[in-house]
Every structure is written in structure tokens, then in C-alpha cells.
Amino acid sequence: SKLEKFVDELPDMPKIQSFEVVNGVFKSKPLEIGMFKKLWKFHRDLPPTPVYAYGTSKRNATIPGPTIEAIHGVDAFVTWQNHLPSNHILAWDPTIPTAIPRTKKGIPTVVHLHGSIGEPESDGHAHSWFTRRFKEVGPTWTKKEYHYPNSQHPGNLWYHDHAMGLTRVNLLAGLIGAYIIRDRDVETPLRLPCGDEFDRTLMVFDRSFLTNGSIYMNSTGNNPSIHPQWQPEYFGDAIIVNGKAWPRLTVRRRKYRFRIINASNARFFRFFFSNGLKFIHVADDSAYLEKPVITNETLLAPSEIADVIVDFSKSKSDSAILGNDAVYPYPSGDAVNEDNGKVMKFIIKKEPEHDTWRVPKTLVKYPDADLSSASKTRYIAMYEYTSDIDEPTHLYINGKRFDEPVTETPRVGTSEIWNVINLTEDNHPLHIHLGLFKVIDQTKLVKEEEFKACMLKLNDAIKCKIDHYARGDKIEVPAHEKGWKNVYKMTPGFVTKILVRFAFIHSNESYPFDATTQPGYVYHCHVSHFSPEQIL
Ligand code: C2O
The missing domain is CATH 2.60.40.420 (Cupredoxins -  blue copper proteins)
Structure with a gap:
């Protein structure tokens, strides 16, 4: 039976605020958000679906979860609580590197605030998972209450599960939600449509x-x-x-x-x-x-x-x-x-109707991508690779899988040029935690097969003479994608050059945590999170 389209009204997710206003000033308001198993109606004519949903209670839990509204400069504190039962509603593959509790009971989860610039302990590292009531926790787990400083520019983030090997099924089950950082000083003068309706x-x-x-x-x-x-x-x-x-x-x-x-x-x-x-x-x-x-x-x-x-x-x-x-x-x-x-x-x-919103001529000016400021140039190659002992095909980054030692060690507060070489057939959205980047350009590889054969042997773009191959046509970055981003489409058969800034884009701001400790973060492809990630 086919589902009829356009019969359900678009829902708005509940909004919850990570702040309160006390005597006219913003103060942090700690939140507790749970993950619950419940039934969710995806369509008028579809029986209710078992899902995992975020919410302040099982009753309030929704898919997607509540939209968290934060204020620039006001810290948010969220305790993410796992209320999920022992067995997953979806089947998962235990043969890939996966968070598996010792007791084999409980569903490992951990929340990553995608786009957030903050401390590594609150970044939702794939190995920082926890099961129901924190009964079991992963090897890098440190604390229950996550701290999001919100000292970055205003914008749109989202939160989602990030547990090792289970991210794709936990997302499919419903563990996703939106997070907005607002900044009145910057945004009010823009007079863009605002309020719940618009x-x-x-x-x-x-x-x-x-x-x-x-x-x-x-x-x-x-x-x-x-x-x-x-x-x-x-x-x-x-x-x-x-x-x-x-x-x-x-x-x-x-x-x-x-x-x-x-x-x-x-x-x-x-x-x-x-x-x-x-x-x-x-x-x-x-x-x-x-x-x-x-x-x-x-x-x-x-x-x-x-x-x-x-x-x-x-x-x-x-x-x-x-x-x-x-x-x-x-x-x-x-x-x-x-x-x-x-x-x-x-x-x-x-x-x-007459409306008073406008589309301003200019929005917000951030620093340009200054290539000369880059302290390092890296080459990052993505390819799929199958060997007899290593079925199925895994996506590798520079020939490495996620659990191998740290490969890239950029310093906090610096910029780097990354040349991402996509030797697969598909476009992979590359996401970098903590950093923001600008896409400079994309250059087609000539004689890609020859270069790939060399990479499979040597795993080294310089030794394989990348400059000799990266000289085909260029794709211009579309104007609406020229801003600072945290994820971008790596076109197959192309080298994508990005300028990554491991710092705030407001040049006058510093990190909300001790930058001398050089926190660990990951970058990875965002397709299902099936692929290996690497630690920065
Ligand atoms: Cu959307 Cu590692 O995250």
C-alpha cells in the first residue's frame, strides 16, 4: 500500500532553552535530555513505528528531538541520559569496530553537537559512549554533564548520536535534533524573518x-x-x-x-x-x-x-x-x-501580505580565508580498498582506519591547507570537528587510475606526485558555499582544497578551554558514519 503524500501537517519540534533571563540578564539553565524508546507516527496511514527519541521526558520525546536554543556567550550544560532498553530495535553488524558493552546488555550512545566549538570531553567522542543510567561507559568517557560554551558565532548546529559503530543505526532509530545559537547584537539588525511562525x-x-x-x-x-x-x-x-x-x-x-x-x-x-x-x-x-x-x-x-x-x-x-x-x-x-x-x-x-522582514544587502563579515596564514599543508586521500583478509570494503583515509594512531596534529589557533583527494566513486561529505573551513577550489585528477594505483602501494600523495595529477579542470565553489563551513562535498575524482581554521572565526575570541592541552578531535566522512574516523 502506498502512502498518500501531503496529508500530515508539518510539525514543529518543541523548543527548549539552555538559558533563562534573570533580572534582564541571560543565565545558563542546565538541561537534562533523555533518549527514550517509544512509538512515533510518521504518517497518518502508517502504524506507529518503534523509535528512539530525544526529549525531556518520554512523553515529550520527538523525532527529531527538541530544538535547543542557546544564546551566544551563555554556556549551555546538558546531561544526556540514556533510557534505552537492552536490545536495539534495528539489526547491526558486530563485525565492524563497534561499542559493545561487556555484559552485552544495553545500547551504547553518546551525543555529538555537530558544529560546536568546545572542549573535547563534551564533544561526544565515539569511544565516550554510555549505556542506560551510565551503567557501562566507553574507554574515553569522562563525565555526565556536557558543557557547550556557545562562544562561537551565531548559527545552526545539530546534535546526533556518535557511538562507535552504532551511529548509523542510532541515527536511523531517531537520535537527531537541531541546536541554534542566537546572538541578538549580530542578528537583530539583519531583520530576517523571526519568531516561531516565520x-x-x-x-x-x-x-x-x-x-x-x-x-x-x-x-x-x-x-x-x-x-x-x-x-x-x-x-x-x-x-x-x-x-x-x-x-x-x-x-x-x-x-x-x-x-x-x-x-x-x-x-x-x-x-x-x-x-x-x-x-x-x-x-x-x-x-x-x-x-x-x-x-x-x-x-x-x-x-x-x-x-x-x-x-x-x-x-x-x-x-x-x-x-x-x-x-x-x-x-x-x-x-x-x-x-x-x-x-x-x-x-x-x-x-x-505586507511584511517588514527584509533581505539585507550584507549579512555578517568574517575573516577571509588567508592561504598565506596556513602553517601546514596536508594531503588526505580517501579510498575504498578490499583485500582477501579484509572483507568487506572499508573506506580508508590515507590508508588508515579509525582505530589507528592519531595522524594529524594541528595546533589550536592555527590554519592549515588540506588537499582532500577523493579516489572513490561517490561524493563524500567531509566533516571536521572543532575546525571551520573554507572551500578554496576543486581540481580534477588527470590519469586518476595511475595515481590511485600508486596510492594503493605507497600511501603517500607527495611520493605519488600529486601535483602531476592534480591539474585537470577546476570546479568553482558556488557562491552560497563560500562561507565558513564544517562539512563539504568531496567530489569524486577531484582534489578539494580547503583552508581549515582550528580556531574561532571571530578573530578577537579565544578558546573557551585551555588551548595548551591540544584536545583530541575527529574528522570523518558523514555518510552513515560507517567509515573510519581519525583523531586530530
Ligand atoms: Cu555530525 Cu562527527 O559528526
């Missing part, structure tokens, strides 16, 4: 369901050495926004702000409006742009964020479908179909 977060992801409502995960094993639940990339056919499949939203003829987060495990979305409405980009993952940029479509890799204004007063029709035409896997895979090619529907009221 400033909304859209968390978009894909899921498949069985007719009984439970989440369907295909099993991929057809080889005796591959576990049936080996699941490098997950694609679902139903497109979910804020916890409802293909929802609808009635809007007024005026401007809205949408903070669109791609919370899929592996699906890229290229969004467009069926009636030609445009996206006016004002920010991306975790930072504002310098100037608004208008586009007809917007391509988001998993975990990328587009913060856009949509002006419905410009609509020539009374409804618009938000569509998606990104093939999957991207860019080597299948074309979208009737189902995953549609996202949600906007029903646009007839009466014209």
Missing part, C-alpha cells in the same frame, strides 16, 4: 518502513565474509521532514526563513521548488554568509545545512512542492522516483 527548522531525512510500521533496513550480505547487516549506505524511499513523511505546510504570502538540515545517513538532496520559487541563502552549516545568495536549487550532502529565506509573495501559484532530484548514491547512482523525488508541499494563501 523562522522554522526543517530536518529532512529518508526512511523505509515495513507495513507494520517498523523501520525497514535492507540487509546487504550476499558474501560469506560480509555480515548481513553490513550497511555502508542507507537509502529510504519515504522522505521525512520534522518527523512526518511528505508533510504539508500552509504559508502566508510573505517571507519565511527555513533552516534546512540534511539529517539523512547517506542521501544527498538537491532541493528545488516546483513553481520556480527561489532560495535566498543567508547562512550554511554553523555560520552566516557575507551576502545573501539567490539560487534555484540547493544541493545538500548528509549533515550540510542551508539557511534560506523563501519569499512566498513571489509565488505565481497557490501551492508549491519542494522537490529533490539528487541521484543516490550521489553522483553515481539511481535517479529519484515519484516518492523520493518529493519532499513536502507548501499551500500558499491567496491574500497578499
Whole structure:
């Protein structure tokens, strides 16, 4: 039975604030957020689905979880509580490096605030997991209460599970949510659409369901050495926004702000409006742009964020479908179909309205990417590699897997140039914790196979004469992706040059923690988190 589209209203997730106002000043308000197993209705005609959801109580738990609102400069304290039962609702592959409790009971979880600049103890390291009531904890676990300083620029972050080897199933089960840092001094003068009605977060992801409502995960094993639940990339056919499949939203003829987060495990979305409405980009993952940029479509890799204004007063029709035409896997895979090619529907009221929001000419000016300031140049190669003793195919970074010793040791407060060489067939969204980066350009590799053969032998881009191969056509970075980012699409067959800054982008700010200890962080591909990560 096929699910009818656009029958459920778009939900808004509950908002919780990590601060309170006492005598006119902002004060931190410690939060406790739990993870609960519960039933969730993804669609009017679908039986309730067993899920894991974040919330302040089981009753309040939602998919996605509550949107946490924080204030720039006001520390947030969150105790993440695991209330999950012993056994996972989804099947997982125990043959890859995975957090497994000694007692084999309980579901390891740990929360990462994606885009946050803060202390490593609160970063949600994959080995800092914990089970129900902290009964068992992972080897790098240190504390219950996480501290987020919020001393970074205002912008859009999101939180999600990050437990070793279980991230993909924990996310599929529902452990995701949005986090916004606001800064009145910077944002009020912009006069962008604001308030609950006109400033909304859209968390978009894909899921498949069985007719009984439970989440369907295909099993991929057809080889005796591959576990049936080996699941490098997950694609679902139903497109979910804020916890409802293909929802609808009635809007007024005026401007809205949408903070669109791609919370899929592996699906890229290229969004467009069926009636030609445009996206006016004002920010991306975790930072504002310098100037608004208008586009007809917007391509988001998993975990990328587009913060856009949509002006419905410009609509020539009374409804618009938000569509998606990104093939999957991207860019080597299948074309979208009737189902995953549609996202949600906007029903646009007839009466014209006057609104006082505006799209300013300039937004927020941050330092430029200064290549001459880079203290180091690194080459990071991504490739898949199969050997007889090493099934299934793993994604390696510089020939290394996650649990190998630390490879890159940048110093806090410095900038570096990273040349990321993608020798796989698919586009991989590279995410770096703690750092923010600017994408400089992407250069096609000539004679890629020759270079790859050398890399498989020597694992060393310099020895393999990368400069000799990185001299094909260049792709220009689209204007709306030229701001500071924490994740970007590494085009296959290309070298992507980025300038990473292991520091705040506000040049006048320092780290909210002791920078002399050189904290450890990870960078990794954001597809399902199946791939190895490395520690900075
Ligand atoms: Cu979205 Cu390591 O995180």
C-alpha cells in the first residue's frame, strides 16, 4: 500500500532553552535530555513505528528531538541520559569496530553537537559512549554533564548520536535534533524573518518502513565474509521532514526563513521548488554568509545545512512542492522516483501580505580565508580498498582506519591547507570537528587510475606526485558555499582544497578551554558514519 503524500501537517519540534533571563540578564539553565524508546507516527496511514527519541521526558520525546536554543556567550550544560532498553530495535553488524558493552546488555550512545566549538570531553567522542543510567561507559568517557560554551558565532548546529559503530543505526532509530545559537547584537539588525511562525527548522531525512510500521533496513550480505547487516549506505524511499513523511505546510504570502538540515545517513538532496520559487541563502552549516545568495536549487550532502529565506509573495501559484532530484548514491547512482523525488508541499494563501522582514544587502563579515596564514599543508586521500583478509570494503583515509594512531596534529589557533583527494566513486561529505573551513577550489585528477594505483602501494600523495595529477579542470565553489563551513562535498575524482581554521572565526575570541592541552578531535566522512574516523 502506498502512502498518500501531503496529508500530515508539518510539525514543529518543541523548543527548549539552555538559558533563562534573570533580572534582564541571560543565565545558563542546565538541561537534562533523555533518549527514550517509544512509538512515533510518521504518517497518518502508517502504524506507529518503534523509535528512539530525544526529549525531556518520554512523553515529550520527538523525532527529531527538541530544538535547543542557546544564546551566544551563555554556556549551555546538558546531561544526556540514556533510557534505552537492552536490545536495539534495528539489526547491526558486530563485525565492524563497534561499542559493545561487556555484559552485552544495553545500547551504547553518546551525543555529538555537530558544529560546536568546545572542549573535547563534551564533544561526544565515539569511544565516550554510555549505556542506560551510565551503567557501562566507553574507554574515553569522562563525565555526565556536557558543557557547550556557545562562544562561537551565531548559527545552526545539530546534535546526533556518535557511538562507535552504532551511529548509523542510532541515527536511523531517531537520535537527531537541531541546536541554534542566537546572538541578538549580530542578528537583530539583519531583520530576517523571526519568531516561531516565520523562522522554522526543517530536518529532512529518508526512511523505509515495513507495513507494520517498523523501520525497514535492507540487509546487504550476499558474501560469506560480509555480515548481513553490513550497511555502508542507507537509502529510504519515504522522505521525512520534522518527523512526518511528505508533510504539508500552509504559508502566508510573505517571507519565511527555513533552516534546512540534511539529517539523512547517506542521501544527498538537491532541493528545488516546483513553481520556480527561489532560495535566498543567508547562512550554511554553523555560520552566516557575507551576502545573501539567490539560487534555484540547493544541493545538500548528509549533515550540510542551508539557511534560506523563501519569499512566498513571489509565488505565481497557490501551492508549491519542494522537490529533490539528487541521484543516490550521489553522483553515481539511481535517479529519484515519484516518492523520493518529493519532499513536502507548501499551500500558499491567496491574500497578499505586507511584511517588514527584509533581505539585507550584507549579512555578517568574517575573516577571509588567508592561504598565506596556513602553517601546514596536508594531503588526505580517501579510498575504498578490499583485500582477501579484509572483507568487506572499508573506506580508508590515507590508508588508515579509525582505530589507528592519531595522524594529524594541528595546533589550536592555527590554519592549515588540506588537499582532500577523493579516489572513490561517490561524493563524500567531509566533516571536521572543532575546525571551520573554507572551500578554496576543486581540481580534477588527470590519469586518476595511475595515481590511485600508486596510492594503493605507497600511501603517500607527495611520493605519488600529486601535483602531476592534480591539474585537470577546476570546479568553482558556488557562491552560497563560500562561507565558513564544517562539512563539504568531496567530489569524486577531484582534489578539494580547503583552508581549515582550528580556531574561532571571530578573530578577537579565544578558546573557551585551555588551548595548551591540544584536545583530541575527529574528522570523518558523514555518510552513515560507517567509515573510519581519525583523531586530530
Ligand atoms: Cu555530525 Cu562527527 O559528526
